[in-house]
Amino acid sequence: MKTQTLFSRNSPLGAPLKIVRQTFSAHQGKPARRLSFVSGLHGDEMEGLYLCHRLIQALRQIKDTRPEEFLGEVHVYPAVNPPALNNGSRLWPLYGTDMNRMMGPHPDKSLPVQLAQEVFDDIQEHSDMAVDIHASNLHLKELPQIRIIEEFSEELLPLARQTHTGIIWIHPMAGVFESTLGYNLNKLGIPTLVIETGICLRIEPKTVDRLFQGIMHLLVKQGVLASLPEEIPPLPDSRVVYPREVSQACAKHSGLFISQASLGHRVGEDEIIGQVVDPVEGVVLEQVTAPDTGLLFTLREQPTVHAGALLARVACDLEPRP
Amino acid sequence: MKQEILNIPTPFGEPLVLYKNQWGPLDGEALSIVSGLQGDRLNGVMVTSRLSRFLNDIEAGRETGYQIRGNIQIFPIVNYKAWETGNPVWNFDSQDADLTFPGMEVGELAETLCNTVIRHTAESDYGIVVQSAEKHYEDAPHVKLIDPSRTRRNLARSLGLAVGREVAENPALVLNLAKQWDLMGLHPFILSAGKPQTYQPQYCDLLVDGIVNFMRSQGLLSHTREKGSQQEMSFFDAEHECPVLTREAGLFYSDIPVGTAVDKGQKLGEVRDLYEGGLLEEVTAPEEGFVVTLREYPMVHEQECVAVLLRENNRKWFWPFG
Known part of the structure; x- marks a missing residue:
C-alpha cells in the first residue's frame, strides 16, 4: 500500500x-x-x-x-x-x-x-x-x-x-x-x-x-x-426501487415523533408506524401510518419535527396510489 | 403593511411566523426585497427594516412629495431559526437557506420557508437580495449580477453603487434565491456590503439610498421634484477576478481598508507567526485592481484567500457611454 x-x-x-x-x-x-x-x-x-x-x-x-x-x-x-x-x-x-x-x-x-x-x-x-x-x-x-x-x-x-x-x-x-x-x-x-x-x-x-x-x-x-x-x-x-415505487410519510403536525416501527421491516398500508405528540400539552397530535405496503427503508430518528418533516419512506410492493 | 405569510406550529412553544411587508397597488410593477437568508448578516436586515419604516412613512403621509406607484414587498427574515441562534445556518439542519431554493411547499422547515418566499415573489419584475460578505470576510458595497444583460446593467446603474460584479457560474448557483429568480424571469440583483455579525451604518445608508433611487427610477416610487438617477458604474466580469492567496500560514494583518484601489505590487498586509510574532510574508497585490473583498478573520492557512481584486484593465464602463 x-x-x-x-x-x-x-x-x-x-x-x-x-x-x-x-x-x-x-x-x-x-x-x-x-x-x-x-x-x-x-x-x-x-x-x-x-x-x-x-x-x-x-x-x-x-x-x-x-x-x-x-x-x-x-x-x-x-x-x-x-x-x-x-x-x-x-x-x-x-x-x-x-x-x-x-x-x-x-x-x-x-x-x-x-x-x-x-x-x-x-x-x-x-x-x-x-x-x-x-x-x-x-x-x-x-x-x-x-x-x-x-x-x-x-x-x-x-x-x-x-x-x-x-x-x-x-x-x-x-x-x-x-x-x-x-x-x-x-x-x-x-x-x-x-x-x-x-x-x-x-x-x-x-x-x-x-x-x-x-x-x-x-x-x-x-x-x-x-x-x-x-x-x-x-x-x-x-x-x-424505481421512483414510482417510493412512498413517504410526512408529519402533519409539529411535535415529537415517537416511532413504533422498525427499519427494514415490512409494513402494511395504513399500519400505524408512530405518533406525533405534543410534549407541552400531553396530547397525541396524530397517528402516523404507513403510506403503502412495503419495506420501511427510511425512518425518522431525531424526534423533533416540524409540520412537513419526512418521517418514513416505504419501498412499495405495488405502485403507490395516485 | 406587515402580513403573515407562513405560520408553522413549533414542537415546544410559540408558532414560527414568517412575515412580509407590502405596499402599493397589486397590479403595478413589482419589486421584492429579501434579507435574512443567513442568521448573521445584520446589514441586510437593518437595510430592509429602514426601508420598511420609510415606505410606511410615505403611506402615512409623513414623507412629503413621495407616492408609492408600484407593488413593493420586503421579506426581512427567511431563515428564522438561524436568526434565533445568530449563526449563518440553523445547527439543527446545517442548511444554508441560500442553497435551499426553490424549496418545497411540504418539506423540512428550511425547504418550506424558502418555498414560501419563492411563491410570494414569483410575480415580481425585480428581485433584490441584501446581504454582506461570507463568514470571515468584508465586502466593499457592490451589486452582483446574474447573467448580466445590457438591460440588467442599465437597471443596476440606478442602485447607486459604483461597482457591479458578475456572479460566476457554479453548480450550486441553481440553489440560490437570485438564480431561481433569474430562472423565473425576474431581474435579480444581489447587494453586498460589509461583514457578518456587524451593523455598519455607513454601508446601510448607501444601500438604502441606492434601493430608494432604484424604486424611483423604475417608477415604483414617485416624487414631486426628485427623479431617480443613473450613476456611473464600472462592471467587472467573473473571469477576471483575482484572488490573493497567502504563501504562509499565520496571522494576517491587513494594511488597507476594503474598497481600496491598489497598484500592482502594493502591500495589502502581512502574515506573522502566531506563536512568536515574526514576519513571515508581506502580501502584495499581484495586479492593479479594486479590493472588493478582504479577509477579516486573521488566522489563515497557507494559500488562504485574503482578498479578491477586481482588475481595472478588464472593467467596462457603463456610463456615460450607455
Missing part, C-alpha cells in the same frame, strides 16, 4: 491540514481497472470511515500474502474533510461550508473550495469508477442503499447490482445534486455509485461488514481482484 498526500496546507496552529490517498496498485503492468472509494465528505458520517478501514485492512492482507490477486488498482480516500471529521460536524466548522456542495467547476478560491477541487481532480485523475460513501444526516436512519439519479441509471444500475447492496434506489434529479461529487464525476463519464446508510455519528459494524462484503464482490466483478477471498460469502441480489 502506498500512502500519498494529495492535499496539504500549513496551518497557523502548527499541524498541517492533510488529505491522504491509500493506493493498492496492480501486481503487474497497467491496471485492468481503477476503482476509488471516498468517505468523510461530511464530518459527522462515520460509517464510510469504518468501511474504508475494513477495505484497507483486507486489501493490505491480500497485498501482503497474494499480491498477484491485484489485476487492477484501488484508491481509498478515507477521510477527505479532516476539519469537519475532527469536529464531528457535517460542515467545515471554521467556514460553515458543505464540502459536497462545492464539487464541479467553481470560481471561488476559498480554502474549502480549494480542498474540494483538489480532491475532485485527484479522484478524476485516478479513477475509472468511484464509490462515494455517506451515512445519513442527523434526522433519518436509512437501510444500506445505493442511490442513483435517473439519468445515470442505465450505466450505473449494472454496477450497483455487483455490490449486492440491499436496496438500489433510482430517484429523480434535483438541483441539490448538481454540486455533489457523485453527480459531477458521473457527468464526466466516471461512473460513481453513492452509498447511503445508517445515521450520522454512529457506526453499526454488522451493516458495514455487509457493505464491505459487497464491495469485495464489486472488486472481483470489475476485474480489480482476481478472486473473492474465501471468507466473503455469496450475497443475495439487491432490490431495485
Whole structure:
C-alpha cells in the first residue's frame, strides 16, 4: 500500500491540514481497472470511515500474502474533510461550508473550495469508477442503499447490482445534486455509485461488514481482484426501487415523533408506524401510518419535527396510489 | 403593511411566523426585497427594516412629495431559526437557506420557508437580495449580477453603487434565491456590503439610498421634484477576478481598508507567526485592481484567500457611454 498526500496546507496552529490517498496498485503492468472509494465528505458520517478501514485492512492482507490477486488498482480516500471529521460536524466548522456542495467547476478560491477541487481532480485523475460513501444526516436512519439519479441509471444500475447492496434506489434529479461529487464525476463519464446508510455519528459494524462484503464482490466483478477471498460469502441480489415505487410519510403536525416501527421491516398500508405528540400539552397530535405496503427503508430518528418533516419512506410492493 | 405569510406550529412553544411587508397597488410593477437568508448578516436586515419604516412613512403621509406607484414587498427574515441562534445556518439542519431554493411547499422547515418566499415573489419584475460578505470576510458595497444583460446593467446603474460584479457560474448557483429568480424571469440583483455579525451604518445608508433611487427610477416610487438617477458604474466580469492567496500560514494583518484601489505590487498586509510574532510574508497585490473583498478573520492557512481584486484593465464602463 502506498500512502500519498494529495492535499496539504500549513496551518497557523502548527499541524498541517492533510488529505491522504491509500493506493493498492496492480501486481503487474497497467491496471485492468481503477476503482476509488471516498468517505468523510461530511464530518459527522462515520460509517464510510469504518468501511474504508475494513477495505484497507483486507486489501493490505491480500497485498501482503497474494499480491498477484491485484489485476487492477484501488484508491481509498478515507477521510477527505479532516476539519469537519475532527469536529464531528457535517460542515467545515471554521467556514460553515458543505464540502459536497462545492464539487464541479467553481470560481471561488476559498480554502474549502480549494480542498474540494483538489480532491475532485485527484479522484478524476485516478479513477475509472468511484464509490462515494455517506451515512445519513442527523434526522433519518436509512437501510444500506445505493442511490442513483435517473439519468445515470442505465450505466450505473449494472454496477450497483455487483455490490449486492440491499436496496438500489433510482430517484429523480434535483438541483441539490448538481454540486455533489457523485453527480459531477458521473457527468464526466466516471461512473460513481453513492452509498447511503445508517445515521450520522454512529457506526453499526454488522451493516458495514455487509457493505464491505459487497464491495469485495464489486472488486472481483470489475476485474480489480482476481478472486473473492474465501471468507466473503455469496450475497443475495439487491432490490431495485424505481421512483414510482417510493412512498413517504410526512408529519402533519409539529411535535415529537415517537416511532413504533422498525427499519427494514415490512409494513402494511395504513399500519400505524408512530405518533406525533405534543410534549407541552400531553396530547397525541396524530397517528402516523404507513403510506403503502412495503419495506420501511427510511425512518425518522431525531424526534423533533416540524409540520412537513419526512418521517418514513416505504419501498412499495405495488405502485403507490395516485 | 406587515402580513403573515407562513405560520408553522413549533414542537415546544410559540408558532414560527414568517412575515412580509407590502405596499402599493397589486397590479403595478413589482419589486421584492429579501434579507435574512443567513442568521448573521445584520446589514441586510437593518437595510430592509429602514426601508420598511420609510415606505410606511410615505403611506402615512409623513414623507412629503413621495407616492408609492408600484407593488413593493420586503421579506426581512427567511431563515428564522438561524436568526434565533445568530449563526449563518440553523445547527439543527446545517442548511444554508441560500442553497435551499426553490424549496418545497411540504418539506423540512428550511425547504418550506424558502418555498414560501419563492411563491410570494414569483410575480415580481425585480428581485433584490441584501446581504454582506461570507463568514470571515468584508465586502466593499457592490451589486452582483446574474447573467448580466445590457438591460440588467442599465437597471443596476440606478442602485447607486459604483461597482457591479458578475456572479460566476457554479453548480450550486441553481440553489440560490437570485438564480431561481433569474430562472423565473425576474431581474435579480444581489447587494453586498460589509461583514457578518456587524451593523455598519455607513454601508446601510448607501444601500438604502441606492434601493430608494432604484424604486424611483423604475417608477415604483414617485416624487414631486426628485427623479431617480443613473450613476456611473464600472462592471467587472467573473473571469477576471483575482484572488490573493497567502504563501504562509499565520496571522494576517491587513494594511488597507476594503474598497481600496491598489497598484500592482502594493502591500495589502502581512502574515506573522502566531506563536512568536515574526514576519513571515508581506502580501502584495499581484495586479492593479479594486479590493472588493478582504479577509477579516486573521488566522489563515497557507494559500488562504485574503482578498479578491477586481482588475481595472478588464472593467467596462457603463456610463456615460450607455
